[in-house]
Amino acid sequence: MNEQIVIPENEQYQELREFIAEHKNSKGALLNVLYKAQSLFGYLPREVQYFISRELHVPPSQILGVITFYHFFRTQPVGKYVINLCLGTACHVKGAADVLKAVCKELKIDVGETTEDRLFTLSTARCFGACGLAPTMMVNEEIYGRLTPLKVVNVIKGIRERELDR
Amino acid sequence: MRLARSHVLVSIDIESVASGAWEVLKRLKEEISRRGLLEEIKVLETGTLGVTGLGVVLAVYPERIYYGKVKPEDCPRIVEEHFLKGRPVQDLIIKEEVVRAVRRDLIGPMREQKRVVLENSGIIDPEKIEEYLARDGYTALEKALSLTPDEVIAEVKKSGLRGRGGAGFPTGIKWEGARKASAMEKFIICNADEGEPGTFKDRLILEGDPHKLIEGLIIAGYAVGARKGYIYIRGEYALSLHRMHKAIEDARKYGLLGEDILGSGFSFNLEIKEGAGAYVCGEETALMESLEGKRGNPRIKPPYPTVVGLFGSPTVINNVETLANIPAIIRKGADWFRTMGTESCPGTKVYTILGDVNFPGLIEVEMGTTLYEIIFGYGGGIKGGKKFKAALVGGAAGVFLPESLLNVRMDFDNLKQYKAVLGSGAILVMSQEASIPKMLHSVLYFFRHESCGQCSPCRSGTRELYRISGHLLERKGKAEDLNTMVKLSEALWYSSLCPLGQSLIMPVKSALENFREEFLPLVQ
Ligand SMILES: Cc1cc2nc3c(=O)[nH]c(=O)nc-3n(C[C@H](O)[C@H](O)[C@H](O)COP(=O)(O)O)c2cc1C
Ligand code: SF4
Numbered sequence A: 001m002n003e004q005i006v007i008p009e010n011e012q013y014q015e016l017r018e019f020i021a022e023h024k025n026s027k028g029a030l031l032n033v034l035y036k037a038q039s040l041f042g043y044l045p046r047e048v049q050y051f052i053s054r055e056l057h058v059p060p061s062q063i064l065g066v067i068t069f070y071h072f073f074r075t076q077p078v079g080k081y082v083i084n085l086c087l088g089t090a091c092h093v094k095g096a097a098d099v100l101k102a103v104c105k106e107l108k109i110d111v112g113e114t115t116e117d118r119l120f121t122l123s124t125a126r127c128f129g130a131c132g133l134a135p136t137m138m139v140n141e142e143i144y145g146r147l148t149p150l151k152v153v154n155v156i157k158g159i160r161e162r163e164l165d166r
Numbered sequence B: 001m002r003l004a005r006s007h008v009l010v011s012i013d014i015e016s017v018a019s020g021a022w023e024v025l026k027r028l029k030e031e032i033s034r035r036g037l038l039e040e041i042k043v044l045e046t047g048t049l050g051v052t053g054l055g056v057v058l059a060v061y062p063e064r065i066y067y068g069k070v071k072p073e074d075c076p077r078i079v080e081e082h083f084l085k086g087r088p089v090q091d092l093i094i095k096e097e098v099v100r101a102v103r104r105d106l107i108g109p110m111r112e113q114k115r116v117v118l119e120n121s122g123i124i125d126p127e128k129i130e131e132y133l134a135r136d137g138y139t140a141l142e143k144a145l146s147l148t149p150d151e152v153i154a155e156v157k158k159s160g161l162r163g164r165g166g167a168g169f170p171t172g173i174k175w176e177g178a179r180k181a182s183a184m185e186k187f188i189i190c191n192a193d194e195g196e197p198g199t200f201k202d203r204l205i206l207e208g209d210p211h212k213l214i215e216g217l218i219i220a221g222y223a224v225g226a227r228k229g230y231i232y233i234r235g236e237y238a239l240s241l242h243r244m245h246k247a248i249e250d251a252r253k254y255g256l257l258g259e260d261i262l263g264s265g266f267s268f269n270l271e272i273k274e275g276a277g278a279y280v281c282g283e284e285t286a287l288m289e290s291l292e293g294k295r296g297n298p299r300i301k302p303p304y305p306t307v308v309g310l311f312g313s314p315t316v317i318n319n320v321e322t323l324a325n326i327p328a329i330i331r332k333g334a335d336w337f338r339t340m341g342t343e344s345c346p347g348t349k350v351y352t353i354l355g356d357v358n359f360p361g362l363i364e365v366e367m368g369t370t371l372y373e374i375i376f377g378y379g380g381g382i383k384g385g386k387k388f389k390a391a392l393v394g395g396a397a398g399v400f401l402p403e404s405l406l407n408v409r410m411d412f413d414n415l416k417q418y419k420a421v422l423g424s425g426a427i428l429v430m431s432q433e434a435s436i437p438k439m440l441h442s443v444l445y446f447f448r449h450e451s452c453g454q455c456s457p458c459r460s461g462t463r464e465l466y467r468i469s470g471h472l473l474e475r476k477g478k479a480e481d482l483n484t485m486v487k488l489s490e491a492l493w494y495s496s497l498c499p500l501g502q503s504l505i506m507p508v509k510s511a512l513e514n515f516r517e518e519f520l521p522l523v524q
């Protein structure tokens, strides 16, 4: 690495440092630390990865390896609302593909992308175990079911309006 | 305090919460209190009532009336008409057949469901340990601790219980393997990473009866000689995570977890780990890698986890449903367990029935129940009076079964004769209108996406299969493509490192063999 990575000193890093110190000696701490870091920063940029590497004494390559393995971890900032559309078999049978098309069209982005206003990120997922409601999606923590192209567009519009009212 | 006249059970699960269950619960309580009925009508939160697709569901006992699609604004009516005046609100009542399909043990004599694993789900408040205790909870633990670990293992072996996580490995033999391994430290893991599409049986146990699982885990720990257990729950299961955390805390307060449990000298602790969203982490050795804080790449077996498992120590890993069977086996004995199910697969099995059936949902029935009974008896037959075409049994890595196999008795061994698997117990039903090539494409998409990429046959093979099947759907395929797909899946079967790559052969071959006539027009 030739390029210099500067790690700022602020409250978030301080909190992460304390968390790491606490968990350093427990086996398999890396995943817990990454969870914590993502909850603090929203995503895991390079600085954070290097910071963890230094504090936890784990090589950066190993950290990146773990991050890229799991769907949950992100290296790019995401929108305020992360839409996770289920493409599991039960949802597929109930028309998830059409719902996905409608979302892409409404947000004018593809899967994996974020809207310009940083409001929405679109991603897809496997079964949430809520197949009785198929097709389903999760917007942040909340689950929506029985989606149709029309209904999903209304959900998105509803969120946009709520945001405008703020 | 007066004895309550009626109990209202409100199902709180992912589905009902998405439909507004918390709001209904709040409003219901307000209305009941406003009408001064607090002493008479008791409102209880419970896990799912087993009815799916009908929004917020309430069950009123002793009348045994089920209300569905309940909205907060319906609550005043229900309270006023039903609880005050004794006239159930007809337009909200769920048709009796629907309820029968899911809970025949409670309603009507038709064909009974045998509930072992789900005996308390939808009946007790899962957040109150006292309610579990009141239903003989933790008496199996007490009994187990009065036996020697070898006696506990002998009982589990005698029961013939086989793992419900997919492979059907005899649980007692697994435990014995780990018990006999000599090591300073041993572990128990509960696999609650449930990721098979169309499966949510484990979630219902985690949400509906968390203490049953904890009791099973402590008994397993005692039998094997482990002092520490992990529950690996998939991160998306927020309610399950919350309820398990609460249950562990409560069990600790009662001295059921921790040092010197019930004065027996045996100490055991449990820790919950959250999965980070990778299907392959459900595979047992990948799950251990993940617990160790690494990428969830499956390990080469042997050595098996019972010898070299988590952190290199002997480890028993069991599915949620498997462990939830343990308390009843210890409490009521192996002979009782063997009265249910088939000779080689005793006990019950929980299935999720989804797709084009009238009553989608979850059932627990004896092993050996036929697919026909499950789909047409419990599932209420095909929606809209259409014809049955196929059932994808066992999840994405399952088999497309045609009509001619509807009479197969469902257990691990019988299905094997038809090159099929019980898998996670997911049954996805397709009517005459469904397209098998499209379904197969969706299954292949899933595998392509979830292949962990560690070994090249699976990494490249899943891509290639997906590409070919896409070509077929676009009508760009050639006649030999169908054979290529079968050959590729066979190559994966022989050369992949873990069952994820190996098992693709099942959907691919069964679709192409049993439904060949649907593929032929695509390559002409
Ligand atoms: C790709 C893959 C995913 C799996 N997912 C799960 C799962 O989500 N839950 C589970 O209990 N077993 C799963 N298994 C099976 C486990 O590897 C293991 O056999 C099981 O947890 C053993 O428990 P049992 O003996 O109680 O069945 C999966 C296997 C594979 C190959
Ligand atoms: S078979 Fe597939 S999932 Fe299994 S180890 Fe190989 S690449 Fe990973």
Ligand code: FES
Pocket (backbone or CB within 6 Å): A086, A087, A088, A089, A090, A091, A092, A126, A127, A128, A129, A130, A131, A132, A134, A135, A136, B197, B198, B199
């Ligand atoms: S397949 Fe979409 S929630 Fe299960």
